[in-house]
Amino acid sequence: MQIEKLKKYAKLLMFDMNENEYKILQSEFDVILKQMDLIGQIKDLDKVKPMTFPFELNSDYLREDEYENTITTEQFLTNVTEKSQNQVKVPKVVDND
Amino acid sequence: MINNLDKSKDLFKSSVEKAKKYQNTYNAFVTILDESNEIETNHVLNKVPYALKDNFSTSNILTTGSSNILKNYVPVYDATVYRKLKEAGALLVGKTVLDELAMGGTSLTGHTGPVLNPYDTSRQIGGSSGGSAAAVALNIVPFSIGSDTGDSVRKPASYAGVIGFKPTYGRISRYGLFAFASSLDHVAVFAKSTKDIAIVTDTIKGRDNLDMTTLPDEGYNYSDLLEEQIENKKLCYIKEIINKDMINSEDIELGKTTKLFFETLEKLEKIGFTIEEKSMDKELLKAIYPTYLTISCAEATSNNANLTGIQFGVRGIGESIEEIMIDARTKGFSELIKRRFIIGSYILQKENQEKLFLNAGRVRRLIVENTKELFKDYAGLILPASGGIAPLIKDSSDQVTDRLSDRSLILENHLAIGNFGGFPSITLPMGLVDNLPVGINITSEVLTDCELLKIANVVEKEINFKYLKED
Numbered sequence: 001m002q003i004e005k006l007k008k009y010a011k012l013l014m015f016d017m018n019e020n021e022y023k024i025l026q027s028e029f030d031v032i033l034k035q036m037d038l039i040g041q042i043k044d045l046d047k048v049k050p051m052t053f054p055f056e057l058n059s060d061y062l063r064e065d066e067y068e069n070t071i072t073t074e075q076f077l078t079n080v081t082e083k084s085q086n087q088v089k090v091p092k093v094v095d096n097d
Numbered sequence: 098m099i100n101n102l103d104k105s106k107d108l109f110k111s112s113v114e115k116a117k118k119y120q121n122t123y124n125a126f127v128t129i130l131d132e133s134n135e136i137e138t139n140h141v142l143n144k145v146p147y148a149l150k151d152n153f154s155t156s157n158i159l160t161t162g163s164s165n166i167l168k169n170y171v172p173v174y175d176a177t178v179y180r181k182l183k184e185a186g187a188l189l190v191g192k193t194v195l196d197e198l199a200m201g202g203t204s205l206t207g208h209t210g211p212v213l214n215p216y217d218t219s220r221q222i223g224g225s226s227g228g229s230a231a232a233v234a235l236n237i238v239p240f241s242i243g244s245d246t247g248d249s250v251r252k253p254a255s256y257a258g259v260i261g262f263k264p265t266y267g268r269i270s271r272y273g274l275f276a277f278a279s280s281l282d283h284v285a286v287f288a289k290s291t292k293d294i295a296i297v298t299d300t301i302k303g304r305d306n307l308d309m310t311t312l313p314d315e316g317y318n319y320s321d322l323l324e325e326q327i328e329n330k331k332l333c334y335i336k337e338i339i340n341k342d343m344i345n346s347e348d349i350e351l352g353k354t355t356k357l358f359f360e361t362l363e364k365l366e367k368i369g370f371t372i373e374e375k376s377m378d379k380e381l382l383k384a385i386y387p388t389y390l391t392i393s394c395a396e397a398t399s400n401n402a403n404l405t406g407i408q409f410g411v412r413g414i415g416e417s418i419e420e421i422m423i424d425a426r427t428k429g430f431s432e433l434i435k436r437r438f439i440i441g442s443y444i445l446q447k448e449n450q451e452k453l454f455l456n457a458g459r460v461r462r463l464i465v466e467n468t469k470e471l472f473k474d475y476a477g478l479i480l481p482a483s484g485g486i487a488p489l490i491k492d493s494s495d496q497v498t499d500r501l502s503d504r505s506l507i508l509e510n511h512l513a514i515g516n517f518g519g520f521p522s523i524t525l526p527m528g529l530v531d532n533l534p535v536g537i538n539i540t541s542e543v544l545t546d547c548e549l550l551k552i553a554n555v556v557e558k559e560i561n562f563k564y565l566k567e568d
Contacts, residue, residue, distance in 0.1 A: 009439045010439055013398065013426070014423050016427045017427075017435055021435070031501065032387075035386060035390065038383050039388060045459045050457075051459070051462035054280065054465075054520075057310060063306055075173040079170055079173075081411075091418060091421070093417075093418055
């Protein structure tokens with residue numbers, strides 16, 4: 001696994017690591033890819049449907065379609081570091097040009 | 098045990114005192130509360146103190162997920178589990194340390210430092226629910242709540258010498274539990290008796306409109322039925338995971354654990370259980386860990402995309418929204434979970450989806466189907482919860498793994514089968530190896546939670562484990 005590729009993935013995930021951390025991850029990938037190979041060694045996998053949930057869940061109920069305001073604006077803003085006029089404040093996202 | 102607690106005493110106060118007394122040594126808690134909102138109820142848990150893993154949302158109480166990115170986060174809503182315990186009158190003593198965002202198996206990676214093993218402080222306690230396991234093992238609280246995605250309650254239960262139970266997927270609402278890998282996440286319980294496990298599970302189980310994956314109510318309490326006759330007393334173990342030849346292993350600790358396991362099986366046979374050896378494709382078993390890694394990292398990458406520091410959490414610095422988010426996530430996540438996210442991102446790349454992500458889902462199905470075949474004849478699968486005692490901290494690594502041996506791939510990871518299939522699964526202390534606890538695990542078919550607890554109740558009494566005494 002090339003370090004440049006790892007940096008690309010980190011960028012997609014919106015964080016960075018230092019060079020040493022990338023090196024550790026690179027060596028870890030050698031083991032991870034060997035482990036992943038164990039998945040590929042199982043025979044006739046193409047005949048199996050991927051499982052995305054522990055078991056078939058037949059949900060036989062639906063919630064009533066009722067309006068509910070779960071939290072207030074004031075509550076929402078309690079965890080916001082920068083706010084202004086009852087809204088979350090962020091740097092300008094639209095360019096003037 | 099919960100039924101025998103003297104409620105004329107201030108149980109909350111004595112729990113808080115113990116929590117504080119042990120905090121410097123074992124670091125079980127992120128937050129210890131000084132006050133409780135006592136209410137009068139007729140519930141058996143009224144005025145009973147307990148601890149909650151710090152990845153359950155508790156309004157007005159700091160909830161960090163043991164991560165720097167959430168070190169200032171105070172939720173404005175309650176997890177369903179917390180709400181139900183509050184309504185029962187149970188008293189929250191504190192929020193416990195976990196591996197950062199529950200992604201780990203050592204409880205060494207939380208942002209407030211490692212949890213140490215109550216039996217030996219040079220050893221880890223397992224994870225990710227290590228703080229909750231320690232709180233029960235140290236007699237701070239009679240029960241605690243954790244979450245279990247691969248074995249995050251059932252493995253620390255083994256290393257801490259307590260009971261850890263996760264019911265069928267969907268039996269307990271996940272509303273308000275920080276999602277790690279949604280298709281594998283379970284709410285789970287620690288205690289020191291099956292009866293207490295049943296009482297707590299009865300209190301928090303049930304359908305929840307806020308979690309559409311919850312199962313319909315059963316209409317009965319497990320704790321009322323524990324002493325009823327067990328329907329099927331046939332259990333099996335899988336020889337590719339554990340077998341008698343391993344008693345003579347060069348790995349001395351594994352040998353001792355295996356010996357204790359087979360001695361325990363003999364005891365259970367003497368009281369009427371039939372225990373048989375079965376076989377499963379070893380290649381499939383070796384694929385358990387990579388399958389777990391693939392599914393959990395991929396789901397975690399997606400689930401944690403909401404941690405940007407903008408609406409909540411620690412905000413980053415920058416000239417643009419992107420810079421702010423990148424700064425918050427770079428500083429807020431530890432190296433360990435960044436690596437897990439990158440693995441997840443790699444798996445989800447278009448060119449890898451078929452080969453890795455979808456194939457892991459296929460292997461998951463095969464493992465679950467093979468296990469379900471066993472459940473046609475057997476009431477449960479009985480196996481050691483770990484291949485040995487809690488590892489020394491100096492030997493512990495939470496790198497995604499440096500291990501390719503059978504013991505690490507199979508014996509140390511088979512509990513994830515319970516998460517793949519959503520099976521109810523319980524770890525009970527089996528005894529001591531070199532003066533440290535090891536657990537035995539029983540896993541059964543979905544929706545057989547009550548039968549499993551009935552079996553566990555008998556097994557617990559037969560083993561008669563001597564729990565750590567208070568100092």
